[in-house]
Amino acid sequence: MVRRCLAMVACVASAAGFVAGGGDSAAAQTGRVGEVLVYGDVVHTMAGGKLSTIKNGVVWVEDGVVRAVGPADSTAMPRRAMTTLRAAVVVPGLIDGRSTAGLTGIFNNQREDQDAIERSSPIQPELRAIDAYHALDPLVGFLRDKGVTTLHTGHAMGEVVSGQTMLVKTAGTNVSEALVRDGVALAATLSPAAIKGGGKSPGTRGKLVAMLRAELIAGREYAEKWSSHEADDAEGTGDDEGDGGNAPARDLRKEAVARVLRGEMPLLVTANRVQDIDSALRLQEEFGFELWLDSGAESYLMLDELRAREIEVFVHPTMARPWSEMENMSWTTAGVLADAGIDVVMQSSYEAYVPKVRVVLFEAAIAAVNGLGVERAMSAMTYDAARVLGIDDRVGSIEVGKDGDLALYDGDPLEYTTRCVGTVIEGIVVSDGE
Amino acid sequence: MPGLVDTHSHLGGVGAADGSSPIQPGVRVMDSINVRSSGFRRALAGGLTTLNIMPGSGHLSSGRTVYAKLRFFPESAGRVAGPRTIRDVFILDDNGRPMGGLKMANGTNSIREEPRNGFPGTRGKSAALVRGKFIEAQEYAAAVARHEAKVEAGEESTAPKRDLDLETLAAVMRGEIVVHHHTHRADDIMTVLRLADEFGFRVVLHHVSEAWKVADEIAAYEGVNGPDGEPWGAPCSMILVDSPGGKLEAVGLIYETGGVLEKAGARVAMHTDDWITDSRLFSRMAALAVRAGMSRAGAIRSLTIEGARMLDLGGRVGSIEAGKDADLSIWSGDPLSVYSVVEETWVEGVRVFDRSNEADLTYAQGGYGAGRDVEPYFCCYDHLVQQSSGAATGGAQ
Numbered sequence: 001m002v003r004r005c006l007a008m009v010a011c012v013a014s015a016a017g018f019v020a021g022g023g024d025s026a027a028a029q030t031g032r033v034g035e036v037l038v039y040g041d042v043v044h045t046m047a048g049g050k051l052s053t054i055k056n057g058v059v060w061v062e063d064g065v066v067r068a069v070g071p072a073d074s075t076a077m078p079r080r081a082m083t084t085l086r087a088a089v090v091v092p093g094l095i096d097g098r099s100t101a102g103l104t105g106i107f108n109n110q111r112e113d114q115d116a117i118e119r120s121s122p123i124q125p126e127l128r129a130i131d132a133y134h135a136l137d138p139l140v141g142f143l144r145d146k147g148v149t150t151l152h153t154g155h156a157m158g159e160v161v162s163g164q165t166m167l168v169k170t171a172g173t174n175v176s177e178a179l180v181r182d183g184v185a186l187a188a189t190l191s192p193a194a195i196k197g198g199g200k201s202p203g204t205r206g207k208l209v210a211m212l213r214a215e216l217i218a219g220r221e222y223a224e225k226w227s228s229h230e231a232d233d234a235e236g237t238g239d240d241e242g243d244g245g246n247a248p249a250r251d252l253r254k255e256a257v258a259r260v261l262r263g264e265m266p267l268l269v270t271a272n273r274v275q276d277i278d279s280a281l282r283l284q285e286e287f288g289f290e291l292w293l294d295s296g297a298e299s300y301l302m303l304d305e306l307r308a309r310e311i312e313v314f315v316h317p318t319m320a321r322p323w324s325e326m327e328n329m330s331w332t333t334a335g336v337l338a339d340a341g342i343d344v345v346m347q348s349s350y351e352a353y354v355p356k357v358r359v360v361l362f363e364a365a366i367a368a369v370n371g372l373g374v375e376r377a378m379s380a381m382t383y384d385a386a387r388v389l390g391i392d393d394r395v396g397s398i399e400v401g402k403d404g405d406l407a408l409y410d411g412d413p414l415e416y417t418t419r420c421v422g423t424v425i426e427g428i429v430v431s432d433g434e
Numbered sequence: 435m436p437g438l439v440d441t442h443s444h445l446g447g448v449g450a451a452d453g454s455s456p457i458q459p460g461v462r463v464m465d466s467i468n469v470r471s472s473g474f475r476r477a478l479a480g481g482l483t484t485l486n487i488m489p490g491s492g493h494l495s496s497g498r499t500v501y502a503k504l505r506f507f508p509e510s511a512g513r514v515a516g517p518r519t520i521r522d523v524f525i526l527d528d529n530g531r532p533m534g535g536l537k538m539a540n541g542t543n544s545i546r547e548e549p550r551n552g553f554p555g556t557r558g559k560s561a562a563l564v565r566g567k568f569i570e571a572q573e574y575a576a577a578v579a580r581h582e583a584k585v586e587a588g589e590e591s592t593a594p595k596r597d598l599d600l601e602t603l604a605a606v607m608r609g610e611i612v613v614h615h616h617t618h619r620a621d622d623i624m625t626v627l628r629l630a631d632e633f634g635f636r637v638v639l640h641h642v643s644e645a646w647k648v649a650d651e652i653a654a655y656e657g658v659n660g661p662d663g664e665p666w667g668a669p670c671s672m673i674l675v676d677s678p679g680g681k682l683e684a685v686g687l688i689y690e691t692g693g694v695l696e697k698a699g700a701r702v703a704m705h706t707d708d709w710i711t712d713s714r715l716f717s718r719m720a721a722l723a724v725r726a727g728m729s730r731a732g733a734i735r736s737l738t739i740e741g742a743r744m745l746d747l748g749g750r751v752g753s754i755e756a757g758k759d760a761d762l763s764i765w766s767g768d769p770l771s772v773y774s775v776v777e778e779t780w781v782e783g784v785r786v787f788d789r790s791n792e793a794d795l796t797y798a799q800g801g802y803g804a805g806r807d808v809e810p811y812f813c814c815y816d817h818l819v820q821q822s823s824g825a826a827t828g829g830a831q
Contacts, residue, residue, distance in 0.1 A: 331800050332801070356678065
């Protein structure tokens with residue numbers, strides 16, 4: 001039966017039960033919070049994006065941070081009672097590169113748990129994922145039970161600019177406990193998903209891009225106004241005191257766009273058709289922001305352009321449905337992009353119906369056997385994902401000094417019939433698996 | 435292994451009942467299918483050879499289903515490359531008629547928040563409408579019988595006016611047509627069994643997200659006898675999607691359902707519900723059931739012979755035995771492993787999918803030109819389509 005640990009406290013309690021089955025109950029129950037010892041028949045550290053496999057390995061996490069990793073017989077461990085887990089395969093906690101989990105809830109036809117997309121206006125950069133995230137939603141627990149420990153989540157694709165994304169751990173009772181970083185990217189959509197009927201704008205692709213350009217121009221003017229004000233302040237000119245008394249009025253919408261234009265936050269553009277991907281590239285050339293390409297069903301037709309601009313691609317779920325703008329999608333896209341030297345990140349994306357949330361592990365598995373290969377597929381949801389998202393100092397590989405986030409499996413994590421048997425976040429056992 | 439049998443598919447751009455009334459058993463899905471849809475080519479890439487093509491679940495009854503063989507024979511087989519029309523995929527019964535079942539549904543899909551055109555607004559009303567229609571069909575069948583008896587006796591008689599809906603339900607109650615019943619929640623499953631008992635029809639329970647809560651009741655249900663003279667029971671055609679939810683009635687979906695039903699002694703098949711799950715990954719569903727406790731043998735049977743039996747095709751497909759149709763799926767390895775692929779698919783002795791063929795490989799993996807050529811069937815999910823606004827979504831689970 002699927003067990004869901006909805007609160008950290010409850011999870012720690014269930015962890016004790018889980019370990020007790022292994023005969024280490026005394027150790028399990030006397031362990032310090034944030035300390036855990038994990039043995040794996042195989043430990044894939046994913047350091048440097050490589051499997052870096054250690055046979056009969058061990059990972060020691062203390063105060064939530066990896067203190068040691070290596071072969072069990074030659075790695076010095078402290079001699080004190082602590083929570084101890086064992087599994088066939090141990091890998092870094094998985095990272096879902098682009099999700100809406102926690103904003104979209106498990107129900108879909110129940111209004112109160114659907115906050116992934118705001119339809120009141122097509123451009124709303126001021127919306128922040130942290131103001132909508134429900135850490136206790138069953139979908140978050142469902143992912144945690146599969147070994148997913150970090151989510152890059154936020155407002156869904158589907159409006160020209162839908163909001164700002166964030167990074168969270170799949171633990172905690174509220175967003176403050178879960179948060180890794182806020183304001184990670186600004187989500188934009190260059191696809192028919194953002195086009196409206198009934199005479200509303202944007203009603204066409206051309207209008208969509210025109211609206212986004214206008215928004216970027218307005219954001220640039222706003223940024224210039226502020227930097228000129230700040231320069232005045234610094235020089236003591238402009239206004240008499242340099243105290244910001246004549247500061248431009250704050251505009252939350254333009255503020256978010258300005259952050260993109262200052263290079264503080266990438267623009268995460270969902271585009272699938274060649275013409276839409278190309279539009280994203282033209283906008284990037286015009287405004288000079290950092291571009292993350294989301295979905296990219298036809299990105300395999302744009303390899304040279306993407307490689308030349310060093311665009312990272314958050315490839316659509318491999319098992320996405322091949323219709324409409326996705327009709328030319330391929331299970332081989334992630335592999336083809338990686339072969340071309342383009343960074344790929346695996347993701348779960350957004351589902352309006354069923355499955356209510358996709359599992360990045362499952363999507364990576366299908367990509368792995370369709371050209372991406374096991375090592376690169378694993379890295380696309382661990383090391384590479386962390387590197388692209390800018391959190392590789394904390395997560396994505398099992399290395400000394402990084403967060404003690406681990407996923408434990410009873411076999412090859414990519415195999416259909418393998419089960420997750422434990423999830424650890426910052427040294428705390430947060431799930432006993434599936 | 436045998437070609438896979440999918441007991442519940444929506445491929446081909448199906449459209450049967452419309453929005454004019456909630457119970458339309460006289461409408462046939464066979465009158466709507468585009469057999470040249472690329473979806474069927476993807477199905478072959480998944481090793482599927484026999485499908486039950488169904489209309490959606492937005493009605494208490496959305497019409498007759500059709501059992502289809504994917505006879506995508508190449509020209510080189512000495513025949514015209516096919517199928518060209520729906521006739522080319524029919525499976526004919528002993529009387530030369532195309533075989534199929536009847537689609538019914540309960541739970542929330544067939545309920546309307548603002549009922550009109552006679553649609554129900556609650557579960558109680560749904561069951562009452564179905565009972566009323568079956569009773570009408572009983573009276574219709576009795577009138578037909580009276581008329582036939584009179585004719586037989588040489589008496590003068592006027593035949594009752596033909597009614598396609600009632601005619602179909604009468605055939606259902608005679609056991610000629612199997613009801614394929616969409617049902618998720620445990621209480622909805624029990625409602626189906628109550629109705630099957632009252633009107634004596636053979637039923638296959640489809641989806642059964644919460645069957646794990648009533649597995650013993652399902653396994654113990656006998657119902658009317660099947661064609662072999664044994665109790666037909668309450669066979670389950672289940673689906674697994676990667677995560678629960680999407681709607682309230684599917685929140686209770688768990689991977690363990692297959693194993694729980696198997697242990698309880700129920701018959702278990704699986705289905706793609708294609709556009710809900712991808713036919714190319716049908717075997718993956720069985721593997722996920724194994725992941726959560728189903729036996730490997732049971733999982734393989736659920737993809738093949740169990741489904742065949744639920745379509746009254748157990749004597750023709752679903753296993754490799756002398757005298758049966760030569761429908762095969764040839765795998766590179768364990769069909770329950772992510773590392774295996776379907777190398778070839780054969781229907782009635784003809785190779786219909788060959789992974790070494792470039793076009794077939796494109797259908798298997800996707801790529802430019804491999805996509806849809808018909809819209810998925812949304813029927814009653816307008817609100818969801820608007821919500822998703824083109825985001826990847828499906829139609830008819």
